Structures are given as C-alpha cells and as structure tokens.
Amino acid sequence: xxxxxxxxxxxxxxxxxxxxxxxxxxxxxxxxxxxxxxxxxxxxxxxxxxxxxxxxxxxxxxxxxxxxxxxxxxxxxxxxxxxxxxxxxxxxxxxxxxxxxxxxxxxxxxxxxxxxxxxxxxxxxxxxxxxxxxxxxxxxxxxxxxxxxxxxxxxxxxxxxxxxxxxxxxx
Amino acid sequence: xxxxxxxxxxxxxxxxxxxxxxxxxxxxxxxxxxxxxxxxxxxxxxxxxxxxxxxxxxxxxxxxxxxxxxxxxxxxxxxxxxxxxxxxxxxxxxxxxxxxxxxxxxxxxxxxxxxxxxxxxxxxxxxxxxxxxxxxxxxxxxxxxxxxxxxxxxxx
Numbered sequence: 001x002x003x004x005x006x007x008x009x010x011x012x013x014x015x016x017x018x019x020x021x022x023x024x025x026x027x028x029x030x031x032x033x034x035x036x037x038x039x040x041x042x043x044x045x046x047x048x049x050x051x052x053x054x055x056x057x058x059x060x061x062x063x064x065x066x067x068x069x070x071x072x073x074x075x076x077x078x079x080x081x082x083x084x085x086x087x088x089x090x091x092x093x094x095x096x097x098x099x100x101x102x103x104x105x106x107x108x109x110x111x112x113x114x115x116x117x118x119x120x121x122x123x124x125x126x127x128x129x130x131x132x133x134x135x136x137x138x139x140x141x142x143x144x145x146x147x148x149x150x151x152x153x154x155x156x157x158x159x160x161x162x163x164x165x166x167x168x169x170x171x
Numbered sequence: 172x173x174x175x176x177x178x179x180x181x182x183x184x185x186x187x188x189x190x191x192x193x194x195x196x197x198x199x200x201x202x203x204x205x206x207x208x209x210x211x212x213x214x215x216x217x218x219x220x221x222x223x224x225x226x227x228x229x230x231x232x233x234x235x236x237x238x239x240x241x242x243x244x245x246x247x248x249x250x251x252x253x254x255x256x257x258x259x260x261x262x263x264x265x266x267x268x269x270x271x272x273x274x275x276x277x278x279x280x281x282x283x284x285x286x287x288x289x290x291x292x293x294x295x296x297x298x299x300x301x302x303x304x305x306x307x308x309x310x311x312x313x314x315x316x317x318x319x320x321x322x323x324x325x326x327x
Contacts, residue, residue: 030195076223142216155233
C-alpha cells in the first residue's frame with residue numbers, strides 16, 4: 001500500500017515537472033520570438049515617425065499650399081513660402097526640431113541649388129541645414145506649386161518634388 | 172476502468188495546453204503587417220502629387236493638371252496646340268514615374284499605373300517585373316461627372 005502511494009506521488013511529481021518544463025520552454029520560445037522582433041519594430045517605428053514628420057511638415061502652415069492654388073490640397077508645398085523660409089532659416093533653426101529640410105524637384109529634374117538669383121529655374125531648396133547633426137534622411141513625395149506668368153496671365157504651376165527631412169543624429 | 176479514464180483526461184488536458192500554445196504562437200506570427208502600411212503611404216503621396224502636376228497641355232483657360240488631362244483624354248479631346256491629350260498624358264506620366272521610381276541600381280523591380288475612367292481603362296503604364304513584394308495606392312475622384320480611378324503599384 002505504502003509503495004503504491006509512493007509510486008503515485010512519484011508519478012505526480014514527474015507529471016508536474018514535465019508540465020512546468022513545457023510551460024517554461026514555450027514561454028522562452030515566445031520571449032525569444034518577441035525580442036527578435038524588437039529591433040525591427042524599433043526601426044519600423046523610427047521610419048514611421050520620420051515619414052509622419054515629413055507629412056506633418058508638408059501640411060504645416062509654414063509649407064502647405066492651403067487654398068492658394070484652388071481647392072485645399074494634401075501634400076502640396078508652396079514653393080514661394082519655402083524660398084522665404086530659406087531666407088529666414090536662422091530664425092526657424094529650432095522650430096522644427098530637425099537637423100535639415102530640403103526640397104528636391106524630381107520632375108522636371110533640376111539639380112541647381114535655388115537662390116533668389118536663379119529662382120524658379122532651379123531644383124533644390126535647402127530650407128534649413130545643420131550639417132553637424134544631420135542623421136539619415138526621410139522623404140516623401142509632394143507637389144511643389146507656385147504662381148507663374150504666361151503671356152501676361154497668372155496660372156498655377158505644380159511640379160513633382162521630394163521633401164527630405166534630416167532628423168538630428170543621436171550623439 | 173477508472174484509472175484508464177483518469178489517464179485519458181490527463182492526455183486530453185495536455186493536448187489542450189499544447190494546442191493553446193500553438194494558437195498563441197500562430198497569432199504572433201500573423202499579426203505583423205505594419206511595414207506595408209508605412210510604405211504604401213509613400214505610394215499614396217506619389218499618386219496625390221502626380222494628379223496635381225501641371226502639364227504643358229492648355230485649354231482655352233489654363234494649363235491642365237494631370238487630373239484634368241485624364242478627363243480630357245477620356246473625352247478624346249485635343250490640347251489647344253492640337254496635340255492629342257492622351258498622348259500628352261502618357262508622355263508626362265511615363266517621364267514622372269521613371270524619374271521618381273528608378274528601376275536601375277535600385278530596389279524597385281517594376282511598377283504599373285492603370286487609369287480607369289467610368290471603370291474603363293484609358294491608360295496603362297507598365298515597366299519592369301511584377302513581384303509578390305509590392306506596395307500600392309488607389310486614388311478615386313469624380314470630375315465633371317466622370318468617375319476616375321488611378322491604381323499605382325510598385326514591386327520590390
């Protein structure tokens with residue numbers, strides 16, 4: 001009787017150990033799987049935040065077209081505003097919390113840096129740049145619009161551009 | 172008989188516990204479609220931007236944007252300088268997309284753009300290869316009573 005009871009207790013102990021081990025192994029497996037994705041998730045989150053920052057900037061009052069070119073347009077940057085901001089970049093250096101903002105025309109392509117002398121026959125507007133703290137850039141497509149004159153008539157001209165935002169590098 | 176029943180209940184319990192763990196693990200595996208959403212956002216912005224692009228095709232009033240040119244193409248009309256609107260549309264879109272999504276020395280393997288007017292395709296642009304790893308955007312709008320849909324897809 002006593003031996004049988006001992007056997008039962010032994011059986012129960014083995015069973016409990018086996019189930020505990022099963023839980024521990026399964027838990028470890030889940031933890032390893034979760035942690036393996038953490039770095040990837042962090043990168044994705046940074047990427048997403050950067051992209052959202054670009055979109056937020058493009059639609060902020062300082063850059064956006066508003067209703068200057070007909071109806072309210074999304075992802076539309078007013079080229080004249082960008083040029084004025086470029087002239088006052090020192091005032092805005094801490095306003096956006098980034099290390100650089102550039103607008104690069106994609107089509108029609110033009111690599112010349114915009115100045116008051118060559119505007120609008122240029123393709124790169126460096127609104128603000130702090131070369132020392134620049135991180136890797138994030139970009140998004142925007143339409144870059146301005147008022148143009150054709151045979152004495154004013155019309156809206158929109159081109160394809162990329163708004164590049166350089167976050168501050170972590171030092 | 173009773174002992175056999177107890178053993179069976181134990182076995183069933185273990186099977187249930189293991190099944191629950193497998194289900195949780197499969198749940199983790201399936202719930203990860205975030206990155207695609209971020210990247211599709213870029214395609215959406217691109218489609219929005221191209222629709223606002225001002226072409227060199229004029230009517231009596233103004234230079235036409237791509238969305239107005241799509242309407243003109245759907246009506247098979249010409250620009251003020253007698254060029255056929257659909258040809259101007261195709262030329263502009265071809266150049267914009269090839270400059271924006273470079274197929275050479277990049278991760279982009281191919282792209283396709285389909286414009287549907289009242290559910291009828293009026294323009295298709297396709298370059299490179301289509302792969303299973305792709306991002307895309309669809310933009311719909313109604314202008315002058317014509318419903319237009321622009322489908323854009325980029326393959327990596």
